Amino acid sequence: MQQLSIWEAETFYAPQDIVIVGAGFSGLWAALHLKQKYPSKKITIIERGATPAGASGRNAGFACFGSLTEILSDIEIMGVDKTLQLISWRFEGLKIIRQHFNDIDFDYHNTGGYELLTHDSSLEKLSYINGLLYNITNATETFVPKNECIENFGFESISHVLENRFEGALHPGKLLTALMHKVIAMDVQVMFGTELKNFDENKDNIILNTSDKRTLSTQHLVFCTNAFSKSLLPEIAVVPARGQVLLTEPIPGLKLNGVFHYNEGFYYFRNLNDRILLGGARNTSIETEYTLDAFTTLPIQQALEDFLSKVILPGQRVAIQQRWAGIMAMGPDKSPVLKQLTDRTFCSIRLGGMGVALAPMMGKMLAEMI
Known part of the structure; x- marks a missing residue:
């Protein structure tokens, strides 16, 4: 393990209450809602890349919740109730974005x-x-x-x-930036270039081992890794x-x-x-x-x-x-995977092709679980 200075050990690598893996829309909205619920808790987001590497900053910038033919196809696969629940989450998620930010902040156009x-x-x-x-x-x-x-x-x-x-259009990069600024202002720590290799959960905490051979400890671990979840959560169908x-x-x-x-x-x-x-x-x-x-x-x-x-x-x-x-x-259908995995670990992943709309609601529901 790489040795830490006392300064690093007391700041960046100090014991955390919650560590979130992934700094895309899922991770940022989870951090925002968790910090609103627990303002005094120490929360850190770790991100393996220089920027969020999945779909958050690389999508088409749609603020949408489903077209007619897509909804009909989803009903055929998932049934009416699950499809309507999914649409409702997307619809409410889009409203949450506009409740937290001015349209001009992320180039939203209805x-x-x-x-x-x-x-x-x-x-x-x-x-x-x-x-x-x-x-x-x-x-x-x-x-x-x-x-x-x-x-x-x-x-x-x-x-x-x-x-x-x-429905409307937005700028995903500007929304990510606005979210990042907001959670940092709420005293959430964000560590880029920090890749989680493995973790060890015990009765007192979770020890996270990173690719640069440093460690973090936390009381709760939240996976918001979406398409990149398989190496850390092999049991989840992603x-x-x-x-x-x-x-x-x-x-x-x-x-x-x-x-x-x-x-x-x-x-x-x-x-x-x-x-x-x-x-x-x-x-x-x-x-x-x-x-x-x-x-x-x-x-x-x-x-x-x-x-x-x-x-x-x-x-x-x-x-x-x-x-x-x-x-x-x-996954097998378009339902996201939001659940508690163990006593101390949770996940909010598999948001399909509409993570922009789904992530705000998934973050809110995750905060209610912890």
Whole structure:
């Protein structure tokens, strides 16, 4: 073990009440809610990277809670009750963000969300789903037909468009930064470049061993490691899933305004400063995207560019400015894993593709458990 100075031992590595592993949205919201509940407790977040490395800073910046076709698919897999619970958590999570921060702090814009449909079949369930969502959104029609948007936005090969006025766009990096500043101001310690290798729980505390051969002790340990949980929590059903994104060069006269969903949410795009940010296409090569490798691949990027040129900007060729990938955490269904693992350990992981919306509620519920 690397020797500590007395100064380090009495500050950075002093015994903690709660250590949170992971400084993405899950870990930061957990720290915020725990510190609100226990203002006098010593809380530290440890993060193995220089910045949060999963999906928190590498997503598309959507403030959304589910499109019609995605909800229908989730009901088929998870049932009505679990699906509605998940939507409710997402919806409430988005409200929590705006309760804690001004919209300008994280570039939030209530643009509305739109789903593009190529067939009529899902519309048969529109009234049914709107009825189910009434107790969540308090709106008789959460999803409203807006077929005039097809011509207004210039889409091709689209039969119907549905609008959801409750959705919007945000800047994930600015939200992470705002959250970081807030928890630090609340006297939460954040230690980057600190990777947990293993831990030993005993009757008095938990000893954490890091990759740089230093140790921390804590009374409670919280895992907010999402897609990177398997090495520390092998018993939890978590599968990493890569989400790829591209960003075009600026497009003069771009008509799009809003956040857009297609094909059960497997494709998603938005206008970002007159550029199209487009992500998804994971369904075109599912098996290759179950990976922890956060780099883009030619087949997925070609699928995205094909969708861009055929549906979003038919007949136009647009230069691509940037490409990137993030790693999400998936499981047998979309339910997050929030539970107490042992006397002293807890986890809030597997937030799927909507961690931005889910993390605030998961952090709040976690604080209620400890």
